[in-house]
Amino acid sequence: MQREVTVNERRYRWMDRPLVVVCVDGCQYEYITRAVSAGVAPFLGRLLGGAGTAFTADCVIPSFTNPNNLSIVTGAPPSVHGICGNYFFDRERGEEVLMNDPRYLRAGTIPAAFADAGAKVAVITAKDKLRRLLGHKMKGICFSSEKADEVTLTENGIERVLDLVGLPVPSVYSAALSEFVFAAGVKLMERDRPDLMYLSTTDYVQHKAAPGTPAANDFYAMMDKYLARLDALGATIVLTADHGMNAKHGADGKPNVIYLQDTLDAWLGAGHARVILPITDPYVVHHGALGSFAMIYWPAPFDDAAQRARIAALPGIELVLTRASAAKRFELPPDRIGDVIVVSEQDTVIGTAAARHDLSALDVPLRSHGGLSEEKVPLLVNRAVAAPPREHRWRNFDAFDLGLNLAN
Amino acid sequence: MQREVTVNERRYRWMDRPLVVVCVDGCQYEYITRAVSAGVAPFLGRLLGGAGTAFTADCVIPSFTNPNNLSIVTGAPPSVHGICGNYFFDRERGEEVLMNDPRYLRAGTIPAAFADAGAKVAVITAKDKLRRLLGHKMKGICFSSEKADEVTLTENGIERVLDLVGLPVPSVYSAALSEFVFAAGVKLMERDRPDLMYLSTTDYVQHKAAPGTPAANDFYAMMDKYLARLDALGATIVLTADHGMNAKHGADGKPNVIYLQDTLDAWLGAGHARVILPITDPYVVHHGALGSFAMIYWPAPFDDAAQRARIAALPGIELVLTRASAAKRFELPPDRIGDVIVVSEQDTVIGTAAARHDLSALDVPLRSHGGLSEEKVPLLVNRAVAAPPREHRWRNFDAFDLGLNLAN
Known part of the structure; x- marks a missing residue:
């Protein structure tokens, strides 16, 4: 009998x-x-x-890091796992809520389920904010490059990572932060041969440097x-990737930049509408909290x-959707998105108020x-693939399905 | 001194x-x-x-055959060459106008300009409708697989194509129609070694068969x-490609299918608005004149x-633009597009009235x-490429620029 693990209503074969x-x-x-x-x-x-085998896949919209990383490890869209950005607005409490905490997570992860079933599992991320979400309720190894010098057996399932990897703790704004993820992954594979490993880098380089x-x-x-x-x-x-970059x-x-809060303030009076940029997080130096998605x-x-x-008529705006349409089209949790979802065109970003974005750090x-x-991201596997029975819209969150069920 | 040819304000190096x-x-x-x-x-x-070298490029929207083939050979968007679909509506004359005739073309082509400058040029298409547009005012060889048995030196710059290729005239609905283009191209290259050749296939196979x-x-x-x-x-x-396929x-x-004429008739009264599907042409068996773009x-x-x-609120609609917005965003000739441009989502097409689409031939x-x-299409070249000086939105109509100016 084939051993299987079921997570969020999808079945995964044992590796x-x-x-x-x-x-x-x-x-x-x-x-x-x-x-x-x-x-x-x-x-x-x-x-x-x-x-x-090389596919082009669609990521989750908004094309941000956390929603997509959580989709990949849960094999499910944000409507299932609940993380649709870094922030939402709690209208009843009148406050913006940071969703970096695992208590906002509504679904279990594939690595955690395999670990529960006895697999040896390791998750390594560049930034620590993501580590806490990805490693939620997971037995096994889980640490970030950013805090590789603070790992403990209790918290991270591993000790002395710096000795293992032989590299210093990198700066949080560096290519080395991602290299450390790979270096650690290779060392772990050589030493422990985990059954399942998830490696997640940071886009410091991609925010600064164009392809080629x-x-x-x-x-x-x-x-x-x-x-x-x-x-x-x-x-x-x-x-695969969490999102592209342009x-x-x-x-x-x-x-x-379309400063949407300023625009709405001018149209409707100051503070009538509230613009939330779910890209905002504690690390905004490399993008000034400016992305192509706003609520x-x-x-x-x-x-x-x-x-x-x-x-919708503002130059540079690509798409304006109601909450219900956006929740349906992008499979988002309706309770954590705005009344209106706004997407800008490829070369344009959306800001709140000009005064609230510090662009001086954009070098x-x-x-x-x-x-x-x-939205379009690579989905590559180093094996032949049994073709799915019918035409398939590949998603980046099919990565575990592809690796466990379809790759030969 | 480097020999150059200038077409539609772009300069091309001699091959x-x-x-x-x-x-x-x-x-x-x-x-x-x-x-x-x-x-x-x-x-x-x-x-x-x-x-x-492999790039992903954007084609011209509407992602149809004629606008894109004309963009590739002119190196310019439809706002320059004028061909933005197969049909537009002439409101003054109250009639739908088929744009298959070269008199609708507003720009010269790169092959024609090189031929005028002394290059040996050949253009081979699958269907004859495209041949007449692509070969407009061009000295040299220009014929279609479809009418390969009717070529004359006067009209096509070549005789006895069937003898050259050694294949029969293929059915207009067949993979062989496109194979004939390649077979003829190879034979011509072996025999005449043209300086510049443009080969354009038909999407019969792609309309029927999914990737893989x-x-x-x-x-x-x-x-x-x-x-x-x-x-x-x-x-x-x-x-490169004229467009993708989904x-x-x-x-x-x-x-x-969104039957947009039926919908507008129901809302506004029969015939108040007129829906034009610029995909419509004399060969509609393989797609029933249904595409994701309407005017x-x-x-x-x-x-x-x-x-x-x-x-815009209809389920399956992706984008609704005014004439002015669409002309600007997609670089279309304003006088040949509708008052409103409607684009549907990836899995949805737009029809006129249900009664006017014969889907019985869709096998x-x-x-x-x-x-x-x-919109996303491949742009591949069998050479290394001198990177353009700055980040570049590659278009399929950069194909000649890539081949003549940038490939090493």
Whole structure:
């Protein structure tokens, strides 16, 4: 009898070799193809060239880090797991609520379920904020590069990570923060051979460097080396992304920003509507909290079609949806999104009030994400794949399904 | 001094080896990656794997055949060349106008300009309707597979094509119609070595078969063989697509259709508004004239925001734009588009009146195009590429620029 684990109504076969799912933060497909074309990523080149299987998948909208990482590890959309951004607005309490805490999570994860069933599991993230969500109720190893020097057996299921990896704790704003994830993953695979591993990087590099640039190619060359090693160790590797990444500036290098709170204040009076940017988090230096997705809360929940039409007519706006439409189309939890959902076009971001965004730390032209233009992401596996029975809209949160059920 | 040709305000370097630009009709990227992963397209696999350069490009919206083929050969959007679909509505004359005739073309083509400057040029299309547009005012060889038995030196610049190719005239609804294009291209390259060749296929296979299915993989395996031969003959090959292709049906196999004329008739009275589907052409068997793009003409040009909002709220509608917004965003000629532009979501098409679409000829579940969901297309070249100086939104109509100015 085939051993299986069921999580969020999807069944996963027990692995017959280690599975490593890699989420490359902000990995617009072109980062990979440009690095391959430049000759610096030969392992990824072999995957694209027929030695593996390459799909284009849709990520979760909003195309942000937390909703997508949680979707990948739960195999489910935010309507199931509850994490649809970093912030929502609790209208009854009149406050903006940070959703970084695991108590907002409404579903169990695939790694936790496999660990409960006896698998050896490891989750490694770049930033610690994500580690706490991803490792919720999971037995096994779970730590972040950011706090690799603070790990304890009780909290992280592992000790002395720095000794294992042989690298110092990287800066939270660095390519090294992601390299540490891979270096640790390879060392763990060599030492403990976990049955299931989830590696999640940060998009520091992608926010700064366009596909094909030296900094981007260096990053993918680094990744390529570690991925090749994991492949040589016999693991099934599924690589996907939480979201893509695009330039959000004009030819002059200045960001194209729609300050939506300012606009609504001018139209309706100060503070009548409240704009929430769910990209906002404690680490905003590299994107100034500017992404292509915003939510609007009216003073009370109602549908103002005239205001929606007016917003939709603003240059640079791609899509304006009611709460109900957005919840349905993007599979979002209705209680944690605004009355109106606003998505901007590929080269444009949405801000609140100009005065509330500090762009002085943006030392290169803005690159960001959040919208539909960052929806397409790679979904690569280093194996042949049994084709699904019918045409399939691949999602990045099919990664475990692909690795456990379909890869040969 | 470097020899150059300027067309529609873009400069193109003279080729130092033959350039073949291939437009694969309906080539959603996944057709290529699935065929490569299946091991049946080794040449394309080498291109993706680092031996060439692979970009994702945006096609022209509406994602239809003629606007995009004309954009590729003119290097310009429809606002310049004028062909934004197969039909527009001439309100003054009260009639729907078919734009298949070259007199609607407002710009010269790159092949024609190179031919005028002394280059040996050949254009081969699958269907004859496109041949007349693409070959307009061009000295050189220009013929279609469809009418390969009717070529004359005066009209087509070549004689006895069937003898050259050694294949019979294929059915207009067949994979062979496209194979003939490649077979003829290879024979011409072997015999005449044209300086510049444009090969344009038809999407018969893509309308019927999803990526990775046997029929699709067979088609790409066929193409792969001819492309490898053109590569071996020393040509620079740039491969792109006119548009992608997606399933437009539900799990039951029935098409998801919004009959927009019926809807508007019910709302506003019969015939008040006129819906034009610019995908309509004399060959509709394989898609029933159903695509993800429609235009609405009101009795007189005006902007009815309330009706636009009502249409935008229909389930399955992705985008509703005024003429001015659509002309700006998609670079379309304002005089040849409707008062309102409507785009449907990935799995949905727009029809006029149910009674006017004969779906009886659809022998497989509907696949079609026309919308934003078919905007991303491959742009591949069998050479290294000098990176453009700054981040670049690649378009399929950069194909000649890529092949002549940037490929090494």
